Amino acid sequence: MKKLVLFSLLLAGFLSGNAQLNRPKLVVGIVVDQMRWDYLYRYYDLYSDGGFKRMINEGFSCNNTLINYLPSYTAVGHSSIFTGSVPAINGITGNNWIYTNTGKSTYCTDDDSVQTVGATGTAGQMSPRNLLSTTITDELRLATNFEGKVVGVSLKDRASILPAGHNPTGAYWLDDHSGHFITSTYYRKELPGWVAGFNQQGLPGKLMSGLWKPLLPIAAYKQSTKDNEPWEGILPGAKEPVFPYDLKAAYAKDKESLRQTPFGNTLTLEFAEAAIDGEQLGQDNTTDFLTINCASTDYSGHLVGPNAIEIEDVYLRLDKDLATFFSYLDKKVGKANYLVFLSADHGGANAVGFMQHNKMPTGYTTSLRDGLNNHLQKAFQVGKLVTSFLNEQVHFNRQLIETSKLDLDAIKNSTIAYLNQQPEIAFVMDASKPGSAGIPGVIKEMIINGYNKDRSGAIKIIYKSGMMSGHYKTGTTHGSWYAYDTHIPLIFMGWKIPHGSTNKTLHITDIAPTLAALLHIQMPSGCIGDPITTITDQVNE
Template identity: 80%
Template sequence: MKKLALFSLLLAGFFTGSAQLERPKLVVGIVVDQMRWDYLYRYYDLYSDGGFKRMLSEGYSCGNTFINYLPSYTAVGHTSIFTGSVPAIHGIAGNSWIITKTGKSTYCTDDSTVQTVGAGGDAGKMSPRNLLATTITDELRLATNFQGKVVGVSLKDRASILPAGHNPTGAYWLDDPSGHFITSTYYKNELPGWVSSFNQQQLPEKLMSGQWKTLLPIDEYTQSTKDDAPWEGLLPAAKSPVFPYDLKAAYAKDKESLRETPFGNTLTLKFAEAAVAGEALGQDNVTDFLTINCASTDYSGHLVGPNAIEVEDVYLRLDKDLSEFFTYLDKKVGKGNYLVFLSADHGAAHAQGFMEHSKMPTGFITSLRSGLNKDLQQKFGVENLATSFSNEQVHFNQALTEAHNIDMDALKKETIDYLHLQPEISFVMDAANPGRSGVPEKIKEMIVNGYNKERSGAIKIVYNSGFLDSHYKTGTTHGSWYTYDTHIPLIFMGWKIPHGETNKTLHMTDIAPTIAALLHIQMPSGCIGDPITSITDQINGK
């Protein structure tokens, strides 16, 4: 009996005390801004072995991953990836939104109670206070009693702040006038020494001191249109959209031009390396988390559209930069010690001019507000009831509707009836009453997921495929439910990740619960996604 009791104690000790919970030393979440899923394969033959190809050959690719809400915008995408949730819950209903009660426009990360740290001006008056749910980075901080460090990095404030969560070690973004990475007093009152040292290198000026030539001979860029298409926009100081570009002249004319070149991504990933070294990320037994947004892909895409040589070159150079970054992590943290995932916040439509030239469905969205307001005035006797069409939604002047005792159901019905007659519109839906609409279920669910009663318009509009806002006579944009905007890449690589792929339909909101499952921590508070079990089961030996 004594031997049996001793064996039982030893066995219990084996399961409870002898084995330590296994986690990666570092998680790196990379979000490539405006990266359509097809870019993984469109430029595949020209990629190096160490960037996108390495992720595909070593990692696990989820080939049918989609956004499951509307609108498909930057701030919403980053937030949904890291919360595993949707605007109805996490509250980030757009890059900006109109507050229903007041009619006031609010930028997603604006915070007038904080100050800029690291430069002059208001670019640092930002925080995550508008975010209503926790992130996977928040949950790591909570799970490790705030011992695990979290750092957010991007050229864009929103793409650094929202992924890093409510209480990170730091969040940093680029201030264009100074060329410095900055933060706000929400996080700390002065920049860490490693950030100041990085800023002193003046890398933006150095990166923009020469010419932007194609990485490869230009005749190898066979996946793009000719190097002077009429639907391409211009870099500052350029007379035509043609290589080579004078970067020094562009930067002298407009400091923001760095963002529209591939060298904005180079700067971001070099700063990410500095963050790994400066914060000693992945250097102990407590898991850390680094969030990175590569934003130049978005700025370049908006400028020239997906079919330009400029965009192809941006991706080839990003591939090279990612290869160097992964090599850095291999040496600094150790290959197999870090877990990385790569996805996108949204995709992009083809340029309208390109689509028209290619005989594809396309067109421009006309200004609809004035016509709608005339119709509503005839019906209700009140001017300017519709105040905005932002985020592909109709916002009403609540003060006017209340002052004139206008029935909201009647107002919405008249609006829907009017908009249904407009040729560029496919569907119109009362967002608060989806059951009354004839919208297909998939689109209806996306609208419901994206509808936040305090921050979204009452009526949701779905425009025709290929139709862009008339502002985009050149370049392109995003925001729709169509696959060109919502089909995004998703690849996991590194620590314990099996090699493989799945074509099962997955959603952006499945990323955070998958990371939570791999780390054995709580999912974010508003998470609606599911772990990707084709990954987790293999790791757990099921």
């Protein structure tokens, strides 16, 4: 009898010991496209209590989170957040890149071996096959023997596909022509019923059927310039960048205009709720993972730049949509049962016109390819040795160099000498030989982290602060190493997350290992980041 009692006690202790390993029922990763860190506080006084303020006041804020690679683009940011890695390792070196050996250009998620599911056309010929390392979502699938569900949601294909990983339950993105969320045969042969049902509601057309009026009186938008500046782009169908906007006219002229309004974020978060309902995410004891990209902030930012009233309104409306979404999670999953983090894939520069108006460093870059080719032709007697300046990198015609029996190192040295004479350029580096470059260490490390020998140009260019391609006479873009592009928000909230903040320097690659530590699962295969121990140590106490 004593032996039986002892065995029962040992068994109870063993089971209780196992029970101490608990995880949230649902992890939600929200990446707000082109969200600079300062947006958290620039508009703070106008945010509601349930959105960004709730995250700041209930969650843990990492206020000095930086991107640690170049270039700072969308596909690269999403890949780095979810792999904990950098382009040198995970292979996603840009939204597009050129293969070094063949000179062939590709889009980050292109895959012509698969077909569109849910619409006609080629918008669904996509997959994560170009991603060379696992994601935190992959690792959750592996850790739960594929019982934990993973779903990726975005208007953008790449911002759904790359975060969701290699073998998710599903990844869905918007086909503008049909107004439907679609997927590819990489994932499944037909849309699940819940996606088809969502599409049948025709929400894009409904959201774009009225007027986009400012949420508040114009005078309340104190963090923005006046409601019409020459450096603002214009929504399709409008004559000038002035409220109110006729959404129906914009949508009739260009179906992609939905993306440039705050209502693209509304659509995305409503689809995210449908995904939770349809897949029953967070409804059992096996952890599920939902990745959400709010992309309209990026499209609107590109259109008008960071200082327009339109951008302020986009963020105030996103704040309300987030409050609604968090309230939904509270009821559906339970406030203590889900873990949410919010970050960004990159920031964005101030518009050149805005900077010029305010006497700040800025300007437009010139087209350097023809001048460089002429310089190299004089030096080596062969024309068109440079094929592209994609991703602020110099790409050479390797096959031409080989057939012409030219010395690649000599060409690179001549290129660097020429580019260093150009007034808009701050630094130039042979990406394969960082040791010899006279560049500040922090920038050098970012170039090294972004350089993949098979998918990157041979020479990396760093333009001076505020410089932008002449393509952006209005609006803005991103991609540089400067703080406006690389200082991003990072907040964790829910489940066991303590309230607090840190100003310690952290990196975008620290997000995945932090999640791995919180979930007690393996970190992604190419992960170079570190867990944020000010969070994980308190959670695991």
